[in-house]
Amino acid sequence: MDVDRANAARIYDYFLGGAHHFEVDRKQAELILAGNPDMAHTCRANRSYLRRLVRWCTAQGIDQFLDLGSGIPTVGNVHEIAPDARVAYVDVEPVAVEYARELTAEHDRVHVVRADLTVPGEVLDAVAGHLDLSRPVAVLAVAVLHFVDDDVAAVLGHYRDAMAPGGVLAISHGSTDLDDPELAARTRAIQEGYRTSASPVFLRDRAELRRAFTGFELVEPVMRDVVDWPAPTGETPVGAYAVVGRRAA
Template sequence: MTDAGGTWREAEQALQAGIDYERANAARIYDYLLGGACNFAVDREQAAKILTQNPDMAYVCRANRDFLRRAVEWCLSQGITQFLDLGSGVPTAGNVHEIALAQDPDARVTYIDFEPVAVAHAHEVIGGLENVSVTRADMRDPEGVLAAPGVHDLLDPARPIALLTVAVLHFVPDPELPAVLARYRAATAPGSVHVMSHGSADHDDPELAARTRAIQDGYRGSATEVVLRTREEIRELLGGLELVPPGLVDIVDWPTPSPGARPTGGYAAIARIA
């Protein structure tokens, strides 16, 4: 039997699909911390390690999910009804398309992820929805992503798009990442926005900084280790664009401060692309 409970034949098919049962993956760890079921024992073991390092991690994941909901709702309030979700992960309750379609049945959402379990489950979740697509692709290849049928045939480049990079960029160590993100933004119409959340240990509170570094330590040895960027480096990823108020703030404080809420150590922002 395999770790996922399948047969050896299923294990072979999984390996052919690119599923790695031996190393934990950020998408599946995140799914587990949110209470999902699309994860393996190796992911749960890594999650336990992360929680040992920082017991707040499950709280951080939920706070980030809440930020995603608020950001999508804000985009819709601005008339932005198209969403390109890079590194979308394993779908759980409160997916982008659920939030968007509940308010605008004509909204369009395309999910991009490289992790095969996340992609397979996403296909199951969206069923036959006409305005939602899932594409397995590497977000570091903007030309390939933008040319993929699930993106090219669904999103209208003449209309504003919300580029979503929520809790994903701190798993991308590529030094060319600013240029990669700039390419995506260059392909969008005026009125588009870039939505981001990103982990960081750059905080005035030394205890908060230490807790965030502990999360980074907890991911060591997984297939997706964490890169903690400074506030300046995160700002660089947004290309110097105008930030929607309140700017670059803790995830729990976007778009309005949340007095008494425990800070997460992650920053959130929405930048106006044009």
């Protein structure tokens, strides 16, 4: 466990009002807040998006979820939103994994895996006994891919190839490719705030995010801020795009 450098999962927990973080994470979080005082709102907005997203998926008849970069458990986990679904949580951060296992120990429909989402083969092997990949699965990557310094389209392509038709890929991702220059500046400030942590941020433009959904049919609305998916909420935008796609036949 790396406690010498701040970690994105523990920083996120701090912003959400959790208790599973260390002094180094709190200091990094305060540095991020100095650049963008709205950061806590950004984290809460992503969490609210996750809740709406899971409910939307269940309304489509999906009852299996693969939550990549699931983070430290807090209120509104996928298995709480969709209690009848089978859920696999995947994270590489040991604190996140241990707390998730503790929280879900009595839930036989929940499986927690410590794995790196950028190694899809390892992830898919680990969840194959819990999720039926021959049936539609919702693969969720909420507020995590902007911490990945890999070719996101290539990584997600492996998950796509393992998904049955009708499955869903859903992400939220920070970006400075925005129509509002002030919001773009606040997003760059967040990126700078994470620069010295163990989880630097890599922002992507709209074209890159669309490319990551090759082989999927994009669900309207496309490239909407997370606060306004699937419909406007009236909340302040946070500079993170919500993108949802269905696996084509």
